[in-house]
Amino acid sequence: MAHVTGDFVRIIDQESELNVLESALADCLSAQGRIVLVEGAAGCGKSELIEAFADRAVSRGATVLFAAGSAAERDVPLGVLRQLLDGLPTLEPPELQEQDSEALMIEAMRELHTKMCGIAESGPVVCCVDNLQHVDAASRRFLQYMARHSRSGRILLVASQTRHYSPLDAEFTTELMRRPELVRIQLQPLTATQVATAAARFPGLLDRERLTDDLYRISGGNPLLLRALASEHTELRPTASAERGAIRPQPGGAYARAVVTCLQSCGQNVLKLAAATIVLGPLTTPALIAQLVGITRTEAAQGMSALKASGLLHEQGLRHPVVTTTVVDHLAPGTLAAMHRDAAELLYESNVDPNVVARHLLDSHAHGPLEDAPPWASGLLRAVAEEAVKGEDVCRAITLLELAHDTCVDAQKRVTVKLRLSTIAWRVDPGLSERYLSEATEAVRAGTVSAAQILPLLHRLTAQGRIADALEMQDRLSAALSDSGRAPTDRGTAPEPAAVSPLTSQSDNSVQLAELGETHSYAALDANTTDIERFLATTTLSTATIQPIVQALITLTCSEEAERCVDWCQVFLEQALGRATPGWQSLFSSMKALVLLRLGDLEGAEEHALESLARLPDQRGSNFAFSPISTLLRARTEMGNYVDAAALVEQSVPDSLHLSIHGLAYFRARARYYLATRQFQAALSDLYEAGRLMKQWGMDRPTLLPWRTEAAEVLLEMGHPQRAERLVLRQLSMVDARNPWVRGTSLRLRAATSEPKKRLPLLQQAIMELRKSGDRVQLARAMADLSETLVALGDPLASLIGQEALALAAECKAAVLHERILRGSLSASAPRAMAESPLDVRGSDLGTTLSESEQRVAALAALKYTNREISGLLHITVSTVEQHLTRVYRKLNISRRQDLPTILELNTLEASAQ
Template identity: 35%
Template sequence: MVVERREEQGLLRAAFADCVAGKGRLVLISGGMACGKTALLHSFGEHAAGRGALLLSASGARDERELRMGVMWQLFRSAALAPEVLQRVHRLVDAAPSPGDDHDAEPAPMRPVDARAVHGLCAVLLDLAKDRPVVLAIDDLQFVDAATLQVLLYMRRRMRTERVMLLLTEWYRPSMARPFLRAEVTRQPDQRISLDLLSENGVRELATEGLDAGRAARLAAGLHETSGGNPALARALVEDCDRLDPQARRPVIGGAFRQTVLDCLHRWDSSFLRVAGGLAVLGAHVGTELLAELLRLRPQQVNQVLDVLSAAGIADGQRLRNDEIAATVLGSLPPDEAAALHVGAAELLDKYGIDPAAAAAHLVAADAVPGPWAVRALRHAAAQAVADDPAFAVKCLELAIKTTGDEADRATLRAALVRVAWRVNPSIAVRHLAPLHEALDAGRLGWRDAVAVIRHSLWQGDLDAAITRLSAMAASAGPLDARTTAELRLTCEWVYGSLRERLPDDVYPLLTSTDRAPSANPWVQTARLNAAWSRGAGREVVNCAEHILQGCVGDVPAEVGMTALLALEHTDRQERALYWSGALAEEAEGRQATTWQALLGCVCADLAYRRGDLVTAHARATAALAMLPTQSWGVLIGYPLSILVLVDTAMGKLDEAAKLLDRPVPEAMFDTAFGPRYLHARGHHNLAAGRTLAALEDFERSAAWARTHGLDVPATVPWRGDIAQTLLRLGRQKEAKVLVTAQLAKGEASGGLRNRGTAMRVLAACSEPKERVGLLRDSAHHLERCGDRLELAKTLADLGQVHQELGQLASARLVLRKAEQLGKACQADVLAVEEIRIPVHRVPREATPDEPPSGGIAALSEAERKVAELAAYGYANREIGRKLYITVSTVEQHLTRVYKKLNVMRRTDLLSELSRYDAVGVDLVPDDTHMAVSRRSTPG
């Protein structure tokens, strides 16, 4: 299919008409590489052959340029000619000796035998033209051998009044002189046709060859932009789109496109691929002079090749058209050649002071340091890239370390690399730590470098190593400045909780020196953040947290930023916590700070869970966990795992939570602040799975750690409420009430509105019926203010149950429906899963004349009768709970008492007992409950 060439086809057909009329014509088609010359040639050849012309076609090739008469032989062998004609041609070709010179050179005068051969071959062609028009179609004239060019030149001089059409194609190569023979053949053609690149409409038309019309129209703009309008590249793109992704909204680049790019560059000579490689390496810094110096070519040569590449749509001025073409070109170069180009580019950029960072990028790509200047460039580029591209900074420093001989310089570079590695992947630093430990122990590191080494020990749960090195630094490097003190202290407290119980007497004063300093310095106040948080000093916490977060991702350790975010959340500044978490997540992504992104993902998941947004919490925690390898997480892996376990448990995905709990975790994690978090999550999973004693063990271990290590802050792990819930399951109501009352007595330090609301729900379960409604309403009020929909749904479920037990059925329906709606919004079934079992207290009611005799069924309460009837008629416990607006656990309790009072063993025994109530007309399901229970007659 020839696209967008109607005018050119018309010109060819007009020239053919002249040929048929006895006017020989020479038509020259020129255009950029792969711009459709061959397609147009073939299309016209079919047209001419269809109208009775003798079509003789041939194509030049670079590796056949020295093959004497090679193209002439192609012409005569391309059609079914008479044997005697071929024999005549054979004799003439064999008789013509090679000119002996390069086909592009100006030939010496032909000897008589040469002239006879050329004359004879032209005579054969003219004889053939007597019977019918002859079309000689030769593609890629620039590769035709010299002997064939001599015949064509001779033929041109004698075809003016013959029915011969000479149709030639050649590549467009502006500003480059043609060799003598080719120039003579193509001089002043009867018709010159120049093919341009396709327009967007032309590309859309071409795309319909492989795609449906609608998709071709949608992709046309992208196809044109990527291919530059080059028909061959556009066809290859269409093939990739159809094969790789039929639903893609943008062009898909695959093997067909890349191979076509390379085919275009390989078809002429090696200079084209060399220049394209130089363009790919230099990228935005390319210029004719710089490119010529890199490739050791003359600027004129470079410009000539650039003209051809632009005409083909592969280049756009002095740049390759797109990054995919550049990557394809670089990928095709031998590794040694590509490395040499990168080193050469780095040297030029450094020599002219153009872009030191780009020079370093070339050195990293080449994995080479050709001289001392290269180490300086790498260090400078690493310092610049730390904030926005830490991964590149790590590569620069690793290359510099590998080639630096001075041990002091290597230690400095290693320390810089460890600091940067924390932003990308802490495990990168592992292989550099041993030499840094030696340097630290020898007193060769300052505090800034030492903190990065100590931080790694903290993350891996090696507190003893961290303490040893802190002691060594205190002896050799002296006191810390306020900022380093604040950052190191908050990092220690993030991992280990309170320092007083963990640090020896010679180290503890080092990190708490700011406690005795004037508070004018904001970092002095910041160092006291955890202390203020634990005692409930809300305004002080907010000031410290805001100070940290205002300049966070670039300079502050991630642990410090996370502490500030959670401090805002747990002191009921939820809106500020949400604002900062979103702002920091965006900044961390833009700066490629992977460690920041991972920890922020955990905090964002934590915040989402605390608002009942379980879907978001699960997605954020899962993504965060995948950002760093397990080794890099160290003991901090307990954070994302605990969130995921809590979320899966709340959503009823107990099997998924169990798989998470089966993942191995460092034993040292249980001696850090993440151990209680993990035990808290595992305990709630055990509670939901019915393993009450296992849950109690987890909660008690969490409580023991919190009390021992000074982290008895309900905001972090509300162990008292956890244990109280478990004790309620075991029927130990008084002990549960003592614990939850103690938690509420902590006031502001009890963990904010959310923890107070949750604790009040537990307290209600421990209280007398007349007190529950007020406590649950207070709980709902707190939970509404903090925005936790999941805990609010649980509270409303309990409140609805209380209303139902008190006979306030209208209120029960209203509250339970709200609870169910909230639960569904969180994707948690709060009516089916009851963590707190509220004991049922009922007021005995006096018998009425309408009741059956006392004992047996007469001993059932109204609620028990409703449950019994629905169970007798085949409803499952979950269905009964939904119909009566009570939890599954409450249904089970009612059925247990029903079986005991009626002395039956199974549900099927209930029907015969209940049939007696039908006989006396007792309505077991009052109308105001709106239950759709059908009245069935008793069999027999």
Template identity: 40%
Template sequence: MQADIWGRAEAMEFIERGPEFGRLRTALQECAEAQGGIVLVEAGVGCGKTETLSWVGERVGDIGALLLTATGSRTTSGQPLGLLRQFLDAPALPAELAAPLAEMLDDGDAPRAARRLTTALHDVAHRRPVVVCVDDLQHADSASVQCLLHLGRHSSRARILVVFARSLGPASQDPHLDTEFLRQPTLRRIRLAPLSPAGVAELPAVGGDPPGREQAHEFHEITGGNPLLLRALVEELRSATDRLATTVLRPAPDGPFSQAVRACLRRGGGAMWRVAKALAILGAPASAEVSGALAGTTQVATAQGLGALAAAGLIEDDRLRRAARTALLDCLDATEQGALHRRAATILRHEGAPAARTARHLLAARNASDPWAVGVLREAAEEVLSRDRARRAVAYLELAAEQCRDPAVRAEVQVRLAEVSWRLDPSAAEQHCLGEPLAALAVGDLPESSMASLGRQLRAHGRLDAAREVFDRLRKRTDPRAEWVEHVESDVPFPWSDDPRPRAPAADPAERLEAAERLLRVSGLTDVTLFPIVTAARLLIARDRPSVAEAHCRDFLAESIRRAAPGWAAVFASACAEAALGQGRLPDAEGYARQAMEAMPEHTGSLYLGGPLAGLVSVYTAMGDYEAAARQVNRPVTKALYSSLHGLAYLRARGRFHLATDRARAALADFLHVAWLAHAWRVDQPFLIPWRTDVAEALLRLDETERARRLVVEQLRLCGPGGGRVRGTALRLRAMTVDVAERPELLTQAVEALRRSEDPLELARTLEALAESYRARAEPARAATLQSRVWHLTRDCGARPRYRAVAHAYADLLTASTAAPTTGDTNLSESEKRVAALAACGYSNRGISEELFITVSTVEQHLTRVYRKLDIKNRRELPSHLRTGLHRV
């Protein structure tokens, strides 16, 4: 900032001082008229009392007065009559006054000195007025003060004015002196307050222009309107390289502003300094009792210190202003701050303060060694969690776990810490689960109250073996009729079972689906309900109700974002991606999957990352964007992922990618790995992990039809009569294992099953297989009709139709047109017929160019010739045998 910010910086203290200076001006005039007396100017530290005395001194010449000045000092406060000795240094001291003053000071007797001073100054006042200005009265020696008060008391009819100035603070609160002032009949008391925001706005800023309202408010927010601090802040900004309009008003740690704050506090006296330190450590508003206890001051000194801070503008809303607090804390070393924070925690606990307030100081001190500290930290974590301050709760629990000496309590805290950490980072939650809680479980130190939570979290992280051990131990130590046992037995998406064989679904799954939907409707989102909610949503997705699951998960996702819980957001965004993929809405699924990935910390090594990553691979594979899918497949993942439940989803997604890119053996390896893990972990569920159809599809690509047939038949048996998507997929693959003549019947059953689901992509695959079967039976018109529907379903989902299917459709259209030609149709070339067929299908010119690998200009030329040969005007008039077959749904 190059320009002079305040052209009238010396006049800063005179803004909003009109009434005060008016009273001083009146006092000077009355002094000239032999109506003297005493004026007491009081102000907070830095609020302009010295400048006010200077203003008085500059105007004594208007009345032709003699000016005598003195300033109190801590170094001379113990010297009797030390203040009065400064009068001898007055530059215009008359000779007739100098000798009596010197003689009086040498006498040393205070009462006699007071009388002699009064007599000497009265002699001078007969010839000219006398004005005595004394600054920093609070540091003056008592003998000098008594002499001056005696002078003022006997000057009501003389041309003598005594002007005192003192800072408001503990050092100025001498009760005897205040009583003496009250006894003065001619006393005028003037108090200088800090500037208001409106007063700050009057100050010239850059180039002499007043600051805007917002800028003035910011200045006042930092300084409290204290003129000394304002001047220091301006000086700091003046030395900045940028101009004020672009400078962030954040004082430097050891800049002019911070130094001025510390100087103000030091000048206010020891009690003011200690009270200010206490307020800085406490941060939040505190009672005078708490502040005094932390400062180590008496009740009177505490009140005086608080009053002095308020008078200097350093207190706002019963707390030290933020900038002043920062300036003060910056000068305290870490050891002193830690000791004060620990003492503050002890005092606040004794006063019955909320646990979160006490815990804040324990955290700042990094000390929870007192017996009560861990309990306060745990209670405080729950308090701040109720306000969705998860990061602070994690900090409290981490300190509690770090310094707790009881192994059982420490393990219990770690389990709770893992629950809370899910809100922020599943990877951190995973690390908390795998450490001390499992070690405490092994030696029997983990309380039963924490076992169920630990087991649920381990299962959510995919650590099934560890989760099973936890639940097995809990079963042995708990009544089998307990409520949690029933919950675990019915848990989803992987029902607990000790039976290694795959289980068929319950006879009536509708009841479980209804219970899952009801859970989503009535449950609030908490650390405890997170996993049941996600479990219920994934059950609905697996059982052909993805739209219902997505609607609820979308609401929970919005709530997670609003409550600043990125870990929860990753969980629900991943579930939304799975649901959108199940409905064939590929762009939406991609968006959700990316959102889930972005919500996870970049450095995370969490096993939970396998879920969102699998979602992205599946979406890009379904879209036909194999380059994007390959980039996700090639991302490095932790080896532990393949030994966790989330690894199943990732392996399935990678296998589908291999299958789509004609790497059937690589796909088979991934699918068989899934099968092995599902058996080993006893989570083989046909609806949730349909690995049999995955393996069968890979085997069919490798011409191992019989092995594929056995797997598909077993899948159909396990599915039972219900199940739309899973059963439809199994029926489609079953059709591929029979003779071509038998396929339409099975494929028609598959289509009927898929109509009960919400998966248009799987329906498109089945319709394409049915079109292929009609093509093999020499029914091109029916094949073309089905292929048209496949095109539209695929395009609506956001996927690219496969080139092979497009080529088959061309052949179907050509065959159909040859069987039922129309007038002019035979004049079309093969290229023109292909372009016309796609145009009848609803493709745009650019879409036709992409499918046929020709330019848009060539497409336009072909269509122009087609319209001319068929004597039509646009594509809507294309022959009915093309358009009808392609657009019938």
């Protein structure tokens, strides 16, 4: 039956132990003194048992004296003795001082014991002392004296102590063990059956049978923990915080508070020892714990025994996550970080698996800065990171390398680690990869590094399409080689971007640095598509093969069999989908979108561009993101979806976008939108800026970006056919004009700038080339041009060709082109005045009054670019922009940029790009 004291429910049956105590009391009544020592783990009911017996002893007429030791009062002399004597007002504790002689102390104890024996003649005296391990030294000496002289008196000494509590006075314990009158009661944790019985005694506890297993598993049979679990469950259940039929203790709840009590009762260093078991996990041994906590092996073994006996620890570690949380919450700040760091040292010296050592270094860093990292830490972390990469655990590899970088003191090795981070991070997050690469670039700029360090940085910058930075590093590499006595090579053109640009072959006048290694053989314009596909068929996607794979795909895109690239993009996209590589997935989706756009499949391009963006953690947080954005913008513009296209144009772009190949693609896409919405000056500005950058970077290739023919279309709309013709003729004179797509688009616009009679053969040749290229949208444009030309010549084939052009436009979902064909007013084939439109004389004169730099700044200002944007585009400071504008205003006698002549927008930008 449950025993109730006030609101306290006694859930455990201690009748057998109480019977032992009553038997000792009976002996005491017969003048046979007894000593009863109650032992048990923290929370196992020692105090509960003594209190229950005290109640029974009082009911039998005994005088009960009660005292309890505490850790806080352990150093208070005679504190426990005074508590005992509070039950005997007629007795006072002896006035003893530390300097008193041993004889004087013994005399005082004898006198007090004699008085107590005198009181016991009229009825037994029961001295109950709880928490013997916390009794102060002076009181303990009196209890020891009492124990030695207890046989002939009617005094019963009942004391409890926590087992495995290391600070307990061994002499006192040994003294008690030698006494023949000693009776020992050892309390054990409850069994599963006893827990089930105890659960039945809790009022308001529903589903007892279903809860028994949880109660036993989480409490470990510890009565204190069991009571806390049951009470917490009954409190939480009405609020639905605990599921029906499940025990779920919460951090800070009754169970957690009971855990704290147990920890405090298990002994000194137990909190740190429990923390050590958290840190070491399955490697926990008394020897390692002793080293980690800084105690002896005996103390470590004793502390672990105390934790196991109290139910807080089992073979797998701490019993429940709430126990772990409670231990961590009560540690001093920085304790876990220091323990993980020390554990890493211990395990490293013991030749434990490097993965385990690395985990401790990571855990240490997670709990605070990894201070005083061992000298071997960075190398070990890098080695483990490479294993993680092989195992496709890229996120873990990134975490390991970040810590390897932070713990490395060698500046050059730190650059190497950042570059490796950039390479690996691309798999999951191109934006993160770009940030790592920027940090590596800044580190190189800030310090002196060798050519061996610059070379991989140059490779990585090239791979990410950061051409401006790549050129700078190429100059640094040449200087480093020159300083080392090796002959530098001509910079020539920038290394072609591998894995990001629509073309990766060298230009005809390009001189690559020899140290860049071999350019992939499949990147040439005239590469055999059979060889390309053979390479793709025998190559598996990996960090080492990603760049040549993309080079091969891009070259295939530019070939006459571009449609084959769609299948290969899907092959490698599926390989990427089979692994945790969202960055690669985004890359191949973007490439598939680009080749579909190249073939005139506008809906497919839109779909895969959106897929590419969806796989990026931040859809505008990287320069790379603007590759699929550019494809999406061009597709939506051609489809006439100007609202969604405008949303793409209106969003902000990264400051560094114009320094990368992705910026070129975006300028082109935005220019197409501006052309479609008749913002001609803005379109020309983007195209001329793209052309200027391509020339500056030494990569002016129409296969990469045909800015001349794009600008020619704008100029035709503006009524400047002669200017358009110059741009088209220049593009036709370039080596890339051998490419069917470049030649076809160039010939179409060449025809648009020619007389009707000369257009026919040009358009027929353009159509032939465009059929080879596979671009159905451009083919539809050329056929529509041909139809209108035939109409002008009175040829009856005009209607048939016009219908085919209309069908092609409809098939491609090119809504804008479809509508213009229906109207019969395709801009490129509309009759044009063959004479150049007269220019504003005032505007022409203006060009002679301004310097070239002033003209460029004024032209961009007239296009509504801000000073900061002009600064970024022209690579000058904001202050320089302001100075140029001040001089322009003075020379033109104006006071604000709104008054700048619009002729500057055309003349200056066009001249700078050609």
